[in-house]
Amino acid sequence: MQQKNTHSTNLVIEQPLIASNKLVVIRGAGDIATGIAVRLHNCGFKVVMTDIALPTMIRSSVSFGQCLYGKAQQVEGITAVEAKDCQAVFDILNQQQIPVIIDEDASLIKQLKAPFLVDAILAKRNLGTHKSMAPITIALGPGFNAGIDCDAVIETNRGHYLGRVIYQGPSQENTGIPGNIAGFTYQRVVRSPCTGIFKSVVKLGDIVKEGDLIAQVNDKPVVAPLNGMVRGLLNDGLEVEQNFKIADIDPRGLKADYTTVSDKARAIGGGVLEAMLHLSL
Incomplete structure (x- = not known):
């Protein structure tokens, strides 16, 4: 089957191996979006992800959007590659990989x-x-109302209802409080002390102690708020505003895992899969 690219009258897109009913576009390519992509890919769906040119995810080791910084990204044995255009999207899909394309406005x-x-x-x-963007539209968490601007909303707040599919109405409101890990919530999230350029002095997976220098924003030092493992870290060279999330320290230390999809992302991915199957019956 051939499809014309609306961005170029001379380019013909070939997609001979793609089953049209298996194609899924995910807006965003951070760690939660990646957890969804992993679950859908493993179920045989063909996943395409979109993001901004310089994504600001901090859990970059488990974010397919990291491939937009120049190298292919692998998470749980699945490889994501930047796609420059629609032809590249289908070429990458046909290699059983996940294409990530810069497309901020979808x-x-x-x-x-x-x-x-x-x-x-x-x-x-x-x-x-x-809703009119695709036959079946699903959205995550606060800001969406199922039945009005999408077909289903997936609950993203940790707790009893995490991953629940909502077919009518909104999800729970944003609490503003990070999930509880070993008794720590907001304490484990590191935020920028000022507006400036971010540069780390540690790497993902490093074990740090409270007060250790972990990064700088311009000439202002950023220290670890507690003992633990560096599980999240912004990419170097990005400009951030004051109070922007730049790192995450996991108080579980060596027991933490920064290389695989989180329990939260996996649960939300299950909710997305449930909604897709339910709505396509």
Whole structure:
């Protein structure tokens, strides 16, 4: 089957191996979006991810969006590669890999003609996703109302309802409190002390002690708020505003795992899969 690229009158997109009913576009390519992508990929869906040019995820070791920084990214044995255009998207899919393409305003969704769209940006508000963008639209967490601007919303707050599918109405409100790990919530999240350029002095997986220098924003030092493992860390060279999340320290230390999809991402991924199957019956 051939499909014309609306961005170029001379380019013909070939997608001979892609089953059209298996194509899923995920907006966002951070750690939660990646957990969804891993679960869907393992179930035989063909996943395409979109993001901004310089994603600001901190759990970069488990974020497919990291491939936009120049190298292919592998998570749990699945490889993601940056796609420069729609032809590259289908070439990468045909290699059983996940393409990630820079497409901040989701302009390529109509061209890809995917039956499923998942908004996994997790901005706590709707950045433009609406039901008419795809036959089946699913969104994550606060900012969406199922039945109005999407077909289903997946609960993202930790607790009893994490991963629950909502077909009518909104999810729970944003609590503003990070998930509890070993008794720590907001304490484990490191935020920028000022506006400036971020540069780390540690790496993911390092064990640090409270007060250790872990990064700088311009010339201002950033220290570890507690003992633990560096589980999240922003990419060097990014400009951040004051109070922007730049790192995450896991108080479990060596017992923490920064290389695989989190329990939260896996649960949300299960909710997305449930909604997709339910809505396509």
